Each structure stands twice: as C-alpha cells, then as structure tokens.
Amino acid sequence: MRISSPIPNFFGRLIAILPALWITACTSESHSIDYLGQTPPGMQAELFAPDLISTNNYEHSAPAFSPDGTTVLWTVVNKTYRGSLFEMTYVNGKWSAPHRPSFADTTADDYYPSFSADGKKLYFSSRRKVPSGYTPTSDMRIWEVERTADGWGVPIPFDTVASKGIEYAHSIAANGAVYFSSPLGGGTNMNIQKTESQNGKYMPLALIPFSINSVDYEDGPYISPDESFLIFESQRPEGIEGSLDLYISFKLKDGQWSLPVNMGPTINSKSSERFAKLSPDGKYLFFGSNRNMSAENWGFDIFWIDAKVIDELRNNEISQTAIEQALGEELIDALYKNEVDRSEVGLKKWLSSYPNSLDAIVIYSSVLRKQKNYAEAEKLLNNTAPDWNKNVSILMEKALVKFGLNKDDAARTLLAPLLQESARLRDRYMYLSNSLLDMKKFNLSDAYFEKAIAIHSNGYEYLRRARKLAHIGEKDKALEHLYKAVALGLNARQEFQNDPDLVSLQSDVRFQKLLETSD
Numbered sequence: 001m002r003i004s005s006p007i008p009n010f011f012g013r014l015i016a017i018l019p020a021l022w023i024t025a026c027t028s029e030s031h032s033i034d035y036l037g038q039t040p041p042g043m044q045a046e047l048f049a050p051d052l053i054s055t056n057n058y059e060h061s062a063p064a065f066s067p068d069g070t071t072v073l074w075t076v077v078n079k080t081y082r083g084s085l086f087e088m089t090y091v092n093g094k095w096s097a098p099h100r101p102s103f104a105d106t107t108a109d110d111y112y113p114s115f116s117a118d119g120k121k122l123y124f125s126s127r128r129k130v131p132s133g134y135t136p137t138s139d140m141r142i143w144e145v146e147r148t149a150d151g152w153g154v155p156i157p158f159d160t161v162a163s164k165g166i167e168y169a170h171s172i173a174a175n176g177a178v179y180f181s182s183p184l185g186g187g188t189n190m191n192i193q194k195t196e197s198q199n200g201k202y203m204p205l206a207l208i209p210f211s212i213n214s215v216d217y218e219d220g221p222y223i224s225p226d227e228s229f230l231i232f233e234s235q236r237p238e239g240i241e242g243s244l245d246l247y248i249s250f251k252l253k254d255g256q257w258s259l260p261v262n263m264g265p266t267i268n269s270k271s272s273e274r275f276a277k278l279s280p281d282g283k284y285l286f287f288g289s290n291r292n293m294s295a296e297n298w299g300f301d302i303f304w305i306d307a308k309v310i311d312e313l314r315n316n317e318i319s320q321t322a323i324e325q326a327l328g329e330e331l332i333d334a335l336y337k338n339e340v341d342r343s344e345v346g347l348k349k350w351l352s353s354y355p356n357s358l359d360a361i362v363i364y365s366s367v368l369r370k371q372k373n374y375a376e377a378e379k380l381l382n383n384t385a386p387d388w389n390k391n392v393s394i395l396m397e398k399a400l401v402k403f404g405l406n407k408d409d410a411a412r413t414l415l416a417p418l419l420q421e422s423a424r425l426r427d428r429y430m431y432l433s434n435s436l437l438d439m440k441k442f443n444l445s446d447a448y449f450e451k452a453i454a455i456h457s458n459g460y461e462y463l464r465r466a467r468k469l470a471h472i473g474e475k476d477k478a479l480e481h482l483y484k485a486v487a488l489g490l491n492a493r494q495e496f497q498n499d500p501d502l503v504s505l506q507s508d509v510r511f512q513k514l515l516e517t518s519d
Helices: 007-017 308-314 325-336 340-353 358-370 374-382 392-404 408-419 425-438 442-455 459-471 475-487 492-496 500-505 509-516
Strands: 071-077 083-091 110-115 121-126 141-148 170-172 178-182 191-195 217-223 229-235 245-250 273-278 284-289 301-306
Touching: 071 110, 083 110, 110 170, 121 170, 170 217, 178 217, 191 217, 217 273, 229 273, 245 273, 245 308, 301 308, 325 340, 340 358, 358 374, 358 392, 358 425, 374 392, 392 408, 392 425, 408 425, 425 442, 425 459, 442 459, 459 475, 459 500, 475 492, 475 500, 475 509, 492 509
Parallel strands: none
Antiparallel strands: 071 083, 110 121, 121 141, 170 178, 178 191, 217 229, 229 245, 273 284, 284 301
C-alpha cells in the first residue's frame, strides 16, 4: 500500500499505517548509520523507504541524513506546490515517526535540507519572512539553523553576500563552499552558482562554466565534500528521450572541471531524475525520480543505489576531458547576460574544440534564431551528424527555424510525431512557447503556452511567463499574465513587489493595483 494523503493529513495517516509510534530500526555491524531499517541497495537503483519517505505524495528532495546518522529531513510538496520539511530522529536504537521540525513555519514553505560537514547546522531554502534588518525578497533564499543537544535553534538567513534572495537547491562542501541554483539572469533559465568561504567570510558569487551550465535548465547541485565531483539535474539534448536527467562532472588533477556526462540508464530513465545527494558515509547515492508516477502517485519518489556507480562514471572518456576554463567562463557569462552576439562567437570557438557537443549545437541554433539568422541556423542543423537526425532537441530546433522562415506547415510536420501524448508533452509545449516568445512570434507562442497549461497549470507558470514578457518590453501581456497568476492563488505583494524581473512594470498603475489586492 502507498500513502496517498495530502500534506495536511500526512502525519496522521502515516501513523495510522504504522504498527506503533516508533519504528524499530534494524542494526548491522557493517553500517554505522541505520538507513531507516532498509536493506542496502546494490548496483541497481531501488525505491528507498516505501510508504515512509517514498509515498504517494511528491517528495521534493533527497533525504538529508546528519553525519552522525541520528536525524534525517526531507521535503514533501503539496498539490499547490508548497513544500514542507519532515524530520525523523534516531534515539535509543529507534527511529521516530515523521514529524515537522520545531523550526517549521506554517505560513511559508521550506525545501532542500542539507547538513554542514560537522552536522552542527542545517541549511534549507524558504520563502518565510526575513527578520528585521534583512532585505525582503519575493522568492526562496537559503536559511541556516543551529542544531544543538537541546534541538533546533532559530533559523536566520544565510550570509547576505552569497545569498541575494532567489536561491533554490544547494549543497555545502566540507570547506564551506556553497553551490546552489538560481533563476537570476536574462538569457538563461536556472544556473548553478558557487561561493567560497575565506577567513569566515563568503566571496561574491561565481557561475559554474559552460557546459556544466547551459542556456537551459540546471538545478539541484550536489557537491561532494572534497569538491571532487558535482552532480546536477539538467534537461539537454543528451538526455534520455529529452527528459530531465542527472549529470556528473569531475574535478581533474589540474583543478579544471571535466565535461559533464549523463549518468546513464543505471540512474536515469525515460522519466525525470532529480535531487541527487550522497549519504554521509559516502556509501549510497540518493535521487528522486517520477518513473512510478500514476493517478495515485502524483510526484517523485526517492531511490538509492550503491555509490560505486560514481567510480564507474569517473572512468568515462568524456569525464576525463577538461573544460577550457576561460572559454567556458566567457561563454556562460555571455549566455547568462543574454548577450547574443558574444554568445555566438563563443559557441563557434567551443564547437571548434568540442565538435561533438550536441548541447552546444542546439544552443548555437537558438542563438542564431535570436539573431534572426534563420538560414544559417538551418544550414547548421542540416549538417549535423546523421545519428542526431532523430534527436528530439534537433527536431524541435529544426521546426523553430522553419517557423522563423515562415514555413509553418513544414514546422508542424516536423513537430507532429513529437507532440503525441507522452510524459514530456507539456515540457515540449512549454519549450516551443518560450522559444517562440524569444522570436516574438506571439500568437504561436500563446497557442503552445495554452496547450501546456491545459495539461497542468499553476500561478508560477504565469509569473515566469510574465517575467519573460517584461524583459522583452511586452508590458500589457506581462500584466495580463500577472493577473492570471493572482487568480490562481499567488500573493501579488509577496511574489511581485521585489521581483527584479518585474522592475519595468512597477511604475504602471495596473501593477500597483495588483499589489493592493494583497493588502
């Protein structure tokens, strides 16, 4: 049986299926940490803690076990996409039932728990109200809370030099370096950034270079304690059927990052994989997957696998190929700032060094589209390797170029087999919508956006689209989408007032009236 209760009743119904308030944990001489009494996995991924952590709810993080193995926290998301942390503690050889931690804020949402190397602090992301003296934000930021012998302290916002107020998943290395994802930036979706701790102070943020970051979606970074490898989730052409997959990049002997490699079918599937995290003893890799999604099981479950899979990936030829650091930093900076001409030059250089970079080919085509150089983009795509001709991203790009050339019928012919019912259909509609918006093909963009939200809609989709519309100067359309976001439950003052992407709208009387709806 799988638990299918909504978040408000999660705790009560969970207890109902347990034989007692406490779960007696199995012990093993070979394991210093008891992983909720679960039998350790081998080299095939297995569901972790079914009906306890992996339930019919939406698990939105890997479990974060404390280094001493006495506490575990994880995130569960409800049907309105609000996250809550749950906690279990190990006392006298027993695990407690899941419960909300004492620092939980019922007026806000919390995500992505992660312990410091010494276990004395927990980091998490939250939209909770900041204390007096901190700059309010409209989105999630990183918080920290002390863990003492008496329980949890009072959370405070993480270092304000590093944390600017729009930070999502994060990971902390043993030396204090913090890696996290953020949607800040004009030309990119989500990117991974890093800040280092020097003499107790955090340094200004730095973007991880291309091609770890790309123009599309990178999120959920996990940095190993010694910073020898970085795992992250991304949706890019090399993915399995274009799905959201986990990738890994290694630090080589010279300190350079290697080209990222897809972690392969041992971990990734035709569905989406996210939320990677190594167990504190380094023996197991946890990750989320929606491969078991159904009408009853609506979100992600947590899987685990022997961490030896990472050693196998380390020997991959791509994993031994260093990124040209200067070029990678220059290119991601250009993409991040949406400097189209500089991006085009950088991509040419990149492909001269890495001609088999499928992701770079697709991004190069998208940059040529932004320049309205559709003929050159068509030539580029027609000259790709024959075995790429069935790649979903290549076909989508070819269709978008056809739209740019006003060959709409040819574009729809290319898209027809890709837009059949599938787990990726909504993502494909949304990709087409966003790309056509960049091309200022508004009617086509609107049509695909409506198809996407007909499959699933929430206020944040309208907010994200409003941000893009505001960036390109479409104030009326941006405001129209913000009103729809509010109608779907977003708090205008909380979500919009300090949003840097909506600055161009703040002097408009319609924007001010929208804020008043939350007074």
